Amino acid sequence: MLLNFNEKIVQFMPKFYIGTAGWSYKDWVPNFYPKKQSGGFDWLQFYSHYFNCVEVNSTYYAYLSPRVFESWIRKVEDSDDFIFNVKLNQDFTHKRKYDEQNIKAIRYNLQILKNEERLGGLLIQFPYSFPYNNSATQFISELKDIFQNYNLFVEVRHSSWRNKEAYEFFKKNNLTFCTIDQPQIGQAIPFEPIITNDKAYIRFHGRNEEAWKNSINNFGKKQSYEEQNQRYKYLYLPGELIEIEQVIKSIQSKVKEVHVIMNNHPKGDAVANAFELIHLLEERTKVEMPPTIVKAYKRLGEIAAN
């Protein structure tokens, strides 16, 4: 049989949701959001024009009013397939103390998004200090029962979770095992996708090793906003993105949805890298993006549609 190399073999491609962790950063002006903004200018509306997904992180710190969620839905009206991935409050994952009231508040908001088909899923992120053991899996099962109507993306950071039993537990409970890319320090979990259901959820925290180490050393001390965010300051290099692309391509036939979230947010690095990943993963030669970002990141000029 002769293969015809001029015609591309059509391969199964999952749906890609590529976006950033949060959209409301002042330091994204002027690299992403324009400097001169009219009175009615809305950041989320602007953001949703270019991306089809965002991770909501404010829900981790506070219980937001349902009105906030309703206003978000109105703002993304123009983008048909735009979804929100909501991060679960720290009371559940870090303090692990919650009551009926907390559960109700979260369920109510999730349902608002779900009814409008704007909910991707619930991100449950545990800290590094949450290793694999019986009580840990039991705790996750509890959460699974509470939020059983939603897609659950579970992120664990300790490498003790890298074992077959843990993967089996994820598969049995239909949970997505989040893949993370972060500096490789100590027992940190490496970048290696594990597929446990029909979705993949990949978060990029940057590879700023030095700042990451500093932040471990300064844990608990008072720090300014800049200092706190320094560890996420990292712009992925083109070669690193290609490496990432090849890894994601190797698992894409096993899933229906791939969520890619860039958390290296300072100054808009996350936005620039997200555009590059849209180009690589969705195999789009040209990607629509605002002129502000092309001006700030020259190499984007090669793939910008305008």
Next chain:
Amino acid sequence: MRTIFHLDLDAFFVEVERILDPSLRGKPVIVGGDPKYGRGVVAACSYEARAFGLHSAMPIRTAYKLCPHGIYIHGSHGEYSRFSKAVKRILEQYAPVVEQASIDEFYMDFTGCRNIYGSLFAFASFLQKEIRQKLSLPCSIGIGSNKTIAKIGSDCMKPCGITYIIPEMGKEFLAPMPVETIPGVGKVMLKDLNSKGIFKIGDITKLPQDYFATAYGKYGIDLYRKACGKGSEYLTVQWEQKSISHERTFADVTSKEFLKEKLFYLTGKVCHELREMDWQVATVSIKLRYSDFKTLTRAKTIKPTDDDEEIFEVAWDMMTKAYTRRIAVRLIGVRLTNFSNCSEQEELFEWTEIKRRRMLKVVNRIRYKYGYDSILIGELKRTGEIDKHPNYFQA
């Protein structure tokens, strides 16, 4: 008859730099040393720079004289190796065997693949497009019945060329080319051949093989074979790491104390890697380069060990014997070869030796956690002085 592809990435370092910064497109770009300090050589230069007579391996100072308005870049080596790996991964999807000859050169064996891929020329063009599209890198491909001819083929139509040398036509293909086209023919060899009236590859094959065997020995026979279009037909695929080495370049030093200190540090680094692999080493080599670029290497085979101190003693001994000229040193290096797996029979060792091995294992664990420089083995015993480094401890 075999089918070997040689794929060469055109001006690879420059092309990667252009991906990082697209404003470099269409400009003379030189990757290598810094012309301000006048050190180093050209690692790669763009075709725009080649128009001024630049070529790789040329001293950066000469390059600067020829092309002062060029853009000189130090280079981002981590990115080069990432892109190189990405190319290899793409090639592995199609080729049954891939040999990486260097960071930007690959040999592939497509023998017997004609039924799958059809026309070799069209397939080579497909590979070129694939790498261009996925990685934005241009490359040239040579197709021949052995490695030598494939390599010469990829070289002769750069950039973005494809050359297919019909088997059995190798000799005729090579005949009109200048002798320096043959890989391995350098400046000295070229001068020597020219003095004998040999300018083209065809001139070599007109003479009998014995002539070259007498003139250059084994190398002469090899040269003759290559001129006839023969060469290695099988790819060597490296499965195992064959050596561990580290070297350092200096701004010309003469102090023996300084060299000793650096050699000690380099030995520490290679030994650390050695223990990471759980290996022992039998052959230790050193490299010494004087400021006039004269380079010496010395090697010694010892009882297998993984101990910093033993290896350093051997290395330093060779270094003092090798360093005889009263000229400044530009580079020193340590290299370990001939590995064996660490023996587990600890009863065979003296008690102090067992203790020391355990200590070194702990050192490796500490370094794994906190980085190489977190713990350093001091030289207190030898010099009697207390080093000021806060992380030194006495071994």
